[in-house]
Amino acid sequence: MDLGIIQLSEEQKMIVEQVREFAQKEIAPKAAEIDHEGRFPKEIIEQMGQMGLMGINIESEFGGSELDYLTYALVGEELNAACASTGVIFSAHNSLACGPLKKWASKEQKMQWLAPMARGEKLGAFALSEPGSGSDAGALICTCKKEGDHYVVNGTKNWITNGPESDTVILFATMDTALKHKGVCAFVVDKKTPGLSVGKVEHKLGIRGSGTSQLVFENVKLPVAQMIGKEGDGFKIAMSTLDGGRVGIAAQALGIARAAIEAAKSFAQERETFGKPIAQHQGIQFFFADMATRLEAARLLVWRAAILQDRGLPFTKEAAMAKLFASEAANYICDKALQIHGGFGYANEYPAERHFRDQRITEIYEGTSEIQRIVIASSVLKATQI
Numbered sequence: 001m002d003l004g005i006i007q008l009s010e011e012q013k014m015i016v017e018q019v020r021e022f023a024q025k026e027i028a029p030k031a032a033e034i035d036h037e038g039r040f041p042k043e044i045i046e047q048m049g050q051m052g053l054m055g056i057n058i059e060s061e062f063g064g065s066e067l068d069y070l071t072y073a074l075v076g077e078e079l080n081a082a083c084a085s086t087g088v089i090f091s092a093h094n095s096l097a098c099g100p101l102k103k104w105a106s107k108e109q110k111m112q113w114l115a116p117m118a119r120g121e122k123l124g125a126f127a128l129s130e131p132g133s134g135s136d137a138g139a140l141i142c143t144c145k146k147e148g149d150h151y152v153v154n155g156t157k158n159w160i161t162n163g164p165e166s167d168t169v170i171l172f173a174t175m176d177t178a179l180k181h182k183g184v185c186a187f188v189v190d191k192k193t194p195g196l197s198v199g200k201v202e203h204k205l206g207i208r209g210s211g212t213s214q215l216v217f218e219n220v221k222l223p224v225a226q227m228i229g230k231e232g233d234g235f236k237i238a239m240s241t242l243d244g245g246r247v248g249i250a251a252q253a254l255g256i257a258r259a260a261i262e263a264a265k266s267f268a269q270e271r272e273t274f275g276k277p278i279a280q281h282q283g284i285q286f287f288f289a290d291m292a293t294r295l296e297a298a299r300l301l302v303w304r305a306a307i308l309q310d311r312g313l314p315f316t317k318e319a320a321m322a323k324l325f326a327s328e329a330a331n332y333i334c335d336k337a338l339q340i341h342g343g344f345g346y347a348n349e350y351p352a353e354r355h356f357r358d359q360r361i362t363e364i365y366e367g368t369s370e371i372q373r374i375v376i377a378s379s380v381l382k383a384t385q386i
């Protein structure tokens, strides 16, 4: 994991060691069952809350661990190397739900909403996408109409990670679709609010232990005090939140890819063909060379984006590059890891097929690879120097 040129602090190294031990001892042995049963790993999330991992970047005054974003990425890699379902629950909660409250909420809102999430007592979700708007996030049609001291929300949100299990939802809705992205507002919402219900729950190819559902809002009354930022700030809040979220998904891709390489390595050192372990065949060795090179290149991009975020510097392009490259590297790595396993890789006796399925979503959620390319190209074309 050490990249040589980027020195981790003693604290970062210690946290990585602790989380790796926890992830390998407590999570990895359950990963196949969580996937097979499509079971939300409630007991693991509770343990992670007790370890301070559910408010990892949140200031201690609001119940968090106050660690930096590089540590968030390092921890994300460790958790995802054990179980990608657990990894995305961690990532959606920390980046997408705690993230916008940390950056945009008032002190009172943080005390009321963020602190219980950061302490691991409540689980968060982020409700931006809709049945008719995913990549074109500004085209959302869920409405919030102001009536006196509250807003009335109507609409359906789609593909919501932690949708079924969450307690607190960061909601994006529009005052007027004619205003396009300038009409979008952000709210923090208690899932138990009357009129808010869980709709269709998805059955997915991978990350099967993480709940993904619709959230349906029918005349949901939200006090003005639950708006995050001001009227019309919502789109910027969503976009800036996704910058951080993309680093988390890139770290997820790293974790899955690393686990796939490790599994393929132990298989290749055991399995013999033509009188020797397959790891001694050059055709297989070339796979390992390409897999490891892509993993380490991806890790450099992920760490760079996280370090820029820690320094308070712009990192939109770098987060998009990290997610694009890491997710496509993970696709390549998991495919080759499965190939190295031959027929065994296609059956669920080995983890290769789970890694292959889990990895695929990293190229889709929190902005598809095509959206990342739009974000990167727009920045490159505006830059005076490449």
Ligand code: CAA
Pocket (backbone or CB within 6 Å): 092, 096, 126, 128, 129, 134, 135, 136, 137, 138, 159, 160, 161, 181, 235, 236, 239, 240, 242, 243, 316, 364, 365, 366, 367, 368, 371, 374, 375
């Ligand atoms: N940070 C802050 N503000 C930003 C921003 C950023 N990263 N990116 C754009 N903005 C601002 C712009 O400055 C602009 O503001 P002004 O009007 O004041 O100038 C405004 O937002 C509109 O920007 P664009 O014109 O670039 O917006 P657009 O409509 O063309 O969309 C897009 C740009 C990049 C394609 C965007 O729609 C996008 O990222 N789409 C993908 C959405 C996405 O990732 N969805 C995933 C949802 S979460 C999920 O996956 C589920 C889960 O639970 C895990």
